[in-house]
Amino acid sequence: MTTDIATEVFEEHRSVLMGVAYRMLGRVADAEDVVQEAWLRWSGVDRSEIREPRGYLVRVTTRLAIDRLRQVKSRNEAYVGPWLPEPYATDFGNLGNPRNPGNFEGTVEDTAERAVLADSVSLAVLVVLESLSPLERAVFVLREAFGFPYAEIAAVLDRGEPAVRQLAGRARKHVGERRPRYEVDPAERRDLTERFLAAASEGDLEGLMSLLAPDVRLIGDSGGLSKAPLRVIETADKVGRFLLGVARKNVTDLSFRLLELNGGAAMLILSGDEPDSVFQLDVVDGRIQCVYIVRNPEKLVSLGNQ
Incomplete structure (x- = not known):
């Protein structure tokens, strides 16, 4: 795979990588740093051995985000006053299509898809995600926001599928108990x-x-x-x-x-x-x-x- 093709492949998936990283971290700069680090890993790896670029890139980005999340959690403990996620301008193309993780380009036109995207990046939900463990947050983001299969999430996190299902259940219950129970036009x-x-x-x-x-x-x-x-x-x-x-x-x-x-x-x-x-x-x-x-x-x- 030439450098130009490698760049093209990475850019094809950039929006979902940014979407995962931002939902994991709640800060644009941290998410951008993680995506940049994912690019460096991608540009330096032997890509001839990678069968599924998307899976590799999501795996690398998620693991980098988990490591960064563990760092920023300690930083946030010393934060002055309440902590809120960093506001992010959404155009329904720059944070990935959560209902179709295989198609990350363009604007989400379907009303149901727009509602899912709006909910998954809302300040209220991101505040709730702050109370999850890094692994729970990763599972919740990949499963609930992007619809990844449990088997694929297990590969991303290097965990067994039963363990991933347990993490998903705990995260879903926790978020369900604390997230706003309403839909707004x-x-x-x-x-x-x-x-x-x-x-x-x-x-x-x-x-x-x-x-x-x-x-x-x-x-x-x-x-x-x-x-x-x-x-x-x-x-x-x-x-x-x-x-x-x-x-x-x-x-x-x-x-x-x-x-x-x-x-x-x-x-x-x-x-x-x-x-x-x-x-x-x-x-x-x-x-x-x-x-x-x-x-x-x-x-x-x-x-x-x-």
Whole structure:
């Protein structure tokens, strides 16, 4: 296999490799590092002995991601304040098609496939995945997000198939108990996001309160590098007043952009041309159940050109 063909083969599978790595790690830079390392392994291996390039590349990427995950878990233990995954711009082609792991190119058009992709990269689900062990997380990502057969996952992880099925069962139960139990129409989420932005920017407390569920939660992630709540804020009254207080500060210096992050509508707030923060909402029964705010500048770098 020539270098040009090797590059072509790798690029054919890059989106699924990035999809696996990002879902495993929750950070774009870490995922990109893992995919780059996978490329170095691929470029240096005797490819004439590899019958299934996809299987080899997924195996290498998953194992590298597991090693990286073990490193970042210790890093996250010293994290200042709540930790949230890094927001990622999704176009349903750059993170792989989870319903058809043999076809990673292009946009996912089918509504059901879009829903699966949106769920598998949502901030809410990625937060839950943080509580899994590295092996459980790998099995869950490969099985639930990408639909890999158990036998193939066993080969990736160098484990017996019965052991992989046990890991999958534990991970599925754990995520099922903690993941949000709702489905949201993308148009409804976008509409609520726009109304939320309008109410907050206009200082409309009554309008904002009408959008918030009584037990709404606000989770802010700054990593100690910018201003954000160091604890989760709960109840509509406290969340609403906090948001209005934020909106009143330097609002003339900020601009807003609505875009798709992690499979759903989100607000990118810019200070000049630089990303300042990301707001994303969980919606249940037409009300906002959780507000995520990412203000850690290290997690906004990839959004600079959005």
